[in-house]
Amino acid sequence: MNFIYDLHRTMMSQNLILVYQGDFTQESTKSILAMAERNLDSSGEESSIKRKVFNVMVEALQNIVKHSDELIDGEIHSHAAIFLIGREANQYCIMSGNPVRKENVAGLTKKLEQINNLDKDGLKELYKEIIKNTTISDKGGAGLGFVDMARKSGQSLEYSFPELTTEYCFFCLKVNVPRDNE
Amino acid sequence: MEILNLEGTEDTPKIILDKKNGIFEISGRSLPEDSAEFYRPVLEWIGKYGSDANPSTEFVFKLEYFNTASSKLILDVLSALEDIKGMKILWYFHEDDEDMEEAGQEFSELVEIPFEFKTY
Numbered sequence: 501m502n503f504i505y506d507l508h509r510t511m512m513s514q515n516l517i518l519v520y521q522g523d524f525t526q527e528s529t530k531s532i533l534a535m536a537e538r539n540l541d542s543s544g545e546e547s548s549i550k551r552k553v554f555n556v557m558v559e560a561l562q563n564i565v566k567h568s569d570e571l572i573d574g575e576i577h578s579h580a581a582i583f584l585i586g587r588e589a590n591q592y593c594i595m596s597g598n599p600v601r602k603e604n605v606a607g608l609t610k611k612l613e614q615i616n617n618l619d620k621d622g623l624k625e626l627y628k629e630i631i632k633n634t635t636i637s638d639k640g641g642a643g644l645g646f647v648d649m650a651r652k653s654g655q656s657l658e659y660s661f662p663e664l665t666t667e668y669c670f671f672c673l674k675v676n677v678p679r680d681n682e
Numbered sequence: 683m684e685i686l687n688l689e690g691t692e693d694t695p696k697i698i699l700d701k702k703n704g705i706f707e708i709s710g711r712s713l714p715e716d717s718a719e720f721y722r723p724v725l726e727w728i729g730k731y732g733s734d735a736n737p738s739t740e741f742v743f744k745l746e747y748f749n750t751a752s753s754k755l756i757l758d759v760l761s762a763l764e765d766i767k768g769m770k771i772l773w774y775f776h777e778d779d780e781d782m783e784e785a786g787q788e789f790s791e792l793v794e795i796p797f798e799f800k801t802y
Contacts, residue, residue, distance in 0.1 A: 526715035530692055548778055551747065555781070558713050558749050565715075628788060631757055636718045644750035652781065 518585040524568065524598075529561040536585055545679075549592070552677050555652045556594045557585070559645040560673065566639040568598035571668055592677045600671045605661050608671065615646050616656045623651050653677045683734070686727045694720060695745065699727050704736060708759075709744035709774075712752040721755040728762040738768035744802065745774075745782065753785070760793045770796050777801040 511519060517539055520532050536557060540550045564581045571580065581598035600608065618626060627647050634643050650657055655676045661669040683701045690696030690710040698707050714720040741763055748756065763769050773786035783799065790797040 526693070534692070547776075548780070551779065551781065554747065555749075558747075562713070562749060562751070624788070628792065631754055632792060634754060636751060636754060640716050640718065640751055642717075642751045642754040644753065648750045 515586045515588050516584055517587050519582070520584075521582045522580065524561065524564045524581055524583070526565060529558075529565060532561060532583065533557060543587075549677065549679055552652045553585075553592050553594065556649050556675050556677060559649050560594055560596045560675065562641070563645050564596055564598050566641050567600075569601045569604065569668065571599040571664070589679075591679055594675045594677065595673065597670050597672045599664055599668045600661070602667055602669055605669055605671075608659075609661070611646060612657055612659055615650045618650075620651075620654070623647060627651065649675050683731065686723060695748075697724060699724070699731070701731060701736060704739075706739060707742040707744065709742070709746075711746050712748040712756075714752070717749075717751040717755045721752075721759065724759060725762055728759065728766075732762070732766045735766045735768070738770070739763075739766060740770050740772055742772045743774065743786070746776070748785075757789065757792060760789055760795065764793045764795055770798065772798050772800055774800050774802050
């Protein structure tokens with residue numbers, strides 16, 4: 501049973517205020533948002549920071565709902581993904597991890613690199629460019645999630661793709677929202 | 683013309699479109715699972731309204747939050763309003779919400795409709 505204590509200690513040392521693992525749906529998204537919002541409210545966080553954190557959370561959660569690839573391991577079909585929020589002295593960290601098929605890794609990397617190479621004005625132009633020309637995909641996305649996360653956080657998007665199986669990687673994304681708003 | 687009246691929920695905005703009383707308002711939070719489906723009746727209503735619009739229309743957006751999928755549909759709503767004569771957008775934002783103010787400014791750059799910005 502020591503893993504319970506170990507997990508607790510890990511969460512404490514990583515300053516995690518919320519961890520959710522499991523199936524992600526619009527319903528679980530709403531519950532996670534409500535919990536995180538209550539936490540931010542009770543900590544007395546500044547409203548402009550709260551809004552930015554909320555914004556990034558929604559896009560990260562809806563990305564998982566819409567784009568996480570179904571992991572097929574033998575007979576087991578699973579959408580298992582993870583979502584975490586950390587609160588450090590100077591920033592909030594919104595983190596997600598979900599399986600993606602290996603053939604999607606290059607496309608994701610290219611999109612994330614393009615965004616990380618743009619400054620504030622470049623991101624604004626990219627946003628306007630996409631919103632003018634996009635149509636809502638079958639999955640219900642507008643293709644604007646990463647751009648919006650970068651704009652709202654004002655930070656680069658950190659990511660990695662550790663290998664999960666021969667066919668899948670685990671897409672890890674970390675978005676930092678600064679707290680010192682002076 | 684029939685009134686479109688949708689109660690707001692934790693993930694969908696409150697919407698009132700009432701030609702007779704001159705009330706046109708989208709307010710609250712917009713992060714529906716399927717934004718295209720959610721906004722379809724709004725776009726249909728505006729389509730009908732456009733063929734017999736009031737001489738002037740003040741269309742109010744008073745959003746607390748919207749996700750990126752909704753932002754595309756908000757642009758679709760604005761594009762539908764663009765062709766209606768006497769149209770004006772009242773874009774409300776919370777006084778310390780720079781992101782919502784900037785979002786309104788960006789929309790105003792994407793369509794040819796006068797925008798008036800107001801705080802609440």
